[in-house]
Amino acid sequence: MSAPAPFHSPADGPPGGHASGPDRSVTAAPAPLPDRLIAHLDMDAFYASVELLRYPDLQGLPVVIGGGRRPQPSAQAEDGRAHAHARLRDYAGRGVITTATYAARALGVHSGMGLMKAAALAPDAILLPLDFDAYRRHSRLFKAAVAEVAPVIEDRGIDEIYIDLSDVPGARDTVGGDPLGGVRAIGQRLKQAVKDATGLTCSVGITPNKLLSKLSSDLDKPDGLTLLMPADIPVRLWPLPAARINGIGPKANERLAALGIHTIGELAAAPLDQLIAEFGSNQGHWLHEAAHGRDDRPVVTWREPKSISRETTFERDLHPRDDRASLGPIFTRLCEQLASDLERKGYVGRSIGVKLRYDDFRIVTRSITLPQATRDAADIRRWAGRCLKTVPLDRRLRLIGVKMASLAVGDGHTTDATSSAEGPLAPHGSLPLFDFTESA
DNA sequence: TCTGGGGTCCTAGGACCC
DNA sequence: TCTGGGGTCCTAGGACCC
Structure with missing residues (x-):
C-alpha cells in the first residue's frame, strides 16, 4: 500500500531545485538532461483501432464504439461485410460513445457523448458494440511489449501507461550531437515494439515528469512522439487551455475562467494568493505548480485496489x-x-x-x-x-x-459474524420507504 | 430523445478518544 | 459555568479520470 496522493499538499512544498519563475531565456549551451525521464504512452483511439484490426474494410470511415444494453437493432446477418454493421441512426437506448475513430471525430462526435445525440450529428457512422475481452487482450500485448524495452511501468487503465525511462540504458546518450537523441531513440523503440506486438499505433510524450508527459503525448496525436523539456514550457505549454492539465475538469475550468484565466500561461502568471483564495490551499498550490510544469509524483508500479x-x-x-x-x-x-x-x-x-x-x-x-x-x-x-x-x-x-x-x-474464510445481524440503521426521515430487496 | 461503468482522491462534519 | 485541541474513524457528497 504505497499510493501517493496525486497532488502535493502545501506541506510538501514545491519540488526542489527549480528556478522560481517564467524567466528562462535562450541560452547558448544546451540544458543538462533532467534527473528523471518519464514517458506517457497513450494508445490512439484504442477500442476503435482494435475493431479496425478486425474489420479492415472500415478503415477511414466514421466508426464509433459504444453501446447500450440493447441489441444492435439493425445488425443484419453477420456476413462480415460493411453493410452488416449497424448505423448510428438505428440506435435506440442510453449508451454513450466509448471511442470514436478520427474520421468520426471530424463529424463532431466524441467519447462520452450520448449515442442518441451522436446519431443526430453523424447518422451514417458505423456503430460497433464493445468487446472488452479483445481490448484487454491487446492491452496486455502492448504493455508486455513496452516492458521488454523499459520495465518500470505504471498502469493507468486499459490504454495508457507511464514509463520511467530514467535508468534505461542509452536514455542519456548524446546522438549526433543531440543530447536528447538517446531518449528519442528509446521513444521510437517503444512505439515500434507496440506496433510489432499489436499492429496499433500509440502516441508518446517524454518529459521530466508525469504531468508534462501526459500533456505531451497529446500534442501530436495520432502516432506521435513528443519530447518536452523545462526550457520548452513557456512556448509549448503556456499557450494551451488550462483544461488540458490532467486534473482540471469542467468545474475547476469554469472557476478559473471566472478569474479571467483561460490558458496555462495565465494560470502560471496568476498570484498564488488568488488561487489559494479561490480553490483552497491544497488545490491552489497544486494549480500553481502544475502551470509551471512541476510535478514530482513517482511512477508507481503497483497499488492495492481501494x-x-x-x-x-x-x-x-x-x-x-x-x-x-x-x-x-x-x-x-x-x-x-x-x-x-x-x-x-x-x-x-x-x-x-x-x-x-x-x-x-x-x-x-x-x-x-x-x-x-x-x-x-x-x-x-x-x-x-x-x-x-x-x-x-x-x-x-x-x-x-x-x-x-x-x-x-483475504480468502473470505475468516468471518461469518455479520451474517444475521439486525442492525443499527434507522430509517431516514419520514419518507415512504420501500424495500425492494426482499423477495415478495 | 441527453448523459456508461469502474475507479481515485478530497472535503467536511460528527463521534470518540486521550 | 462557556471557548480546548489534536488524531482517527466513519459517512456522504463531489470532482475528476479512463
Missing part, C-alpha cells in the same frame, strides 16, 4: 415500488457479481455501500462498515439491503450500484 464495485443503468427508469419485481433480482445479481469479483481478485472488504441515481440524475450513496471483512454474496446482499432502507425511495431510479471498500487481501 474499492471494487458493480453498477447498472436500467433500460428505462424503474420505480422502487411499482417495479419492485424487476429491481430485486437486478440488485441481487449485482451483489453476486461483486462477490465473484472479490473472490476472483482475492479480496475481502469491510465497507459495503450502495449508490442510486434518480431519474433527475441526482446521486445518493449510503455505506456501512462491518466489524469483520467479508466477500460472501449473501452478506453483501443483506448489508447492502440495509443501506437501501435508509435512502428515500420516492422517485424513479435510473441506476443502482453496489460497492465494497476497505479491502484487504
Whole structure:
C-alpha cells in the first residue's frame, strides 16, 4: 500500500531545485538532461483501432464504439461485410460513445457523448458494440511489449501507461550531437515494439515528469512522439487551455475562467494568493505548480485496489415500488457479481455501500462498515439491503450500484459474524420507504 | 430523445478518544 | 459555568479520470 496522493499538499512544498519563475531565456549551451525521464504512452483511439484490426474494410470511415444494453437493432446477418454493421441512426437506448475513430471525430462526435445525440450529428457512422475481452487482450500485448524495452511501468487503465525511462540504458546518450537523441531513440523503440506486438499505433510524450508527459503525448496525436523539456514550457505549454492539465475538469475550468484565466500561461502568471483564495490551499498550490510544469509524483508500479464495485443503468427508469419485481433480482445479481469479483481478485472488504441515481440524475450513496471483512454474496446482499432502507425511495431510479471498500487481501474464510445481524440503521426521515430487496 | 461503468482522491462534519 | 485541541474513524457528497 504505497499510493501517493496525486497532488502535493502545501506541506510538501514545491519540488526542489527549480528556478522560481517564467524567466528562462535562450541560452547558448544546451540544458543538462533532467534527473528523471518519464514517458506517457497513450494508445490512439484504442477500442476503435482494435475493431479496425478486425474489420479492415472500415478503415477511414466514421466508426464509433459504444453501446447500450440493447441489441444492435439493425445488425443484419453477420456476413462480415460493411453493410452488416449497424448505423448510428438505428440506435435506440442510453449508451454513450466509448471511442470514436478520427474520421468520426471530424463529424463532431466524441467519447462520452450520448449515442442518441451522436446519431443526430453523424447518422451514417458505423456503430460497433464493445468487446472488452479483445481490448484487454491487446492491452496486455502492448504493455508486455513496452516492458521488454523499459520495465518500470505504471498502469493507468486499459490504454495508457507511464514509463520511467530514467535508468534505461542509452536514455542519456548524446546522438549526433543531440543530447536528447538517446531518449528519442528509446521513444521510437517503444512505439515500434507496440506496433510489432499489436499492429496499433500509440502516441508518446517524454518529459521530466508525469504531468508534462501526459500533456505531451497529446500534442501530436495520432502516432506521435513528443519530447518536452523545462526550457520548452513557456512556448509549448503556456499557450494551451488550462483544461488540458490532467486534473482540471469542467468545474475547476469554469472557476478559473471566472478569474479571467483561460490558458496555462495565465494560470502560471496568476498570484498564488488568488488561487489559494479561490480553490483552497491544497488545490491552489497544486494549480500553481502544475502551470509551471512541476510535478514530482513517482511512477508507481503497483497499488492495492481501494474499492471494487458493480453498477447498472436500467433500460428505462424503474420505480422502487411499482417495479419492485424487476429491481430485486437486478440488485441481487449485482451483489453476486461483486462477490465473484472479490473472490476472483482475492479480496475481502469491510465497507459495503450502495449508490442510486434518480431519474433527475441526482446521486445518493449510503455505506456501512462491518466489524469483520467479508466477500460472501449473501452478506453483501443483506448489508447492502440495509443501506437501501435508509435512502428515500420516492422517485424513479435510473441506476443502482453496489460497492465494497476497505479491502484487504483475504480468502473470505475468516468471518461469518455479520451474517444475521439486525442492525443499527434507522430509517431516514419520514419518507415512504420501500424495500425492494426482499423477495415478495 | 441527453448523459456508461469502474475507479481515485478530497472535503467536511460528527463521534470518540486521550 | 462557556471557548480546548489534536488524531482517527466513519459517512456522504463531489470532482475528476479512463
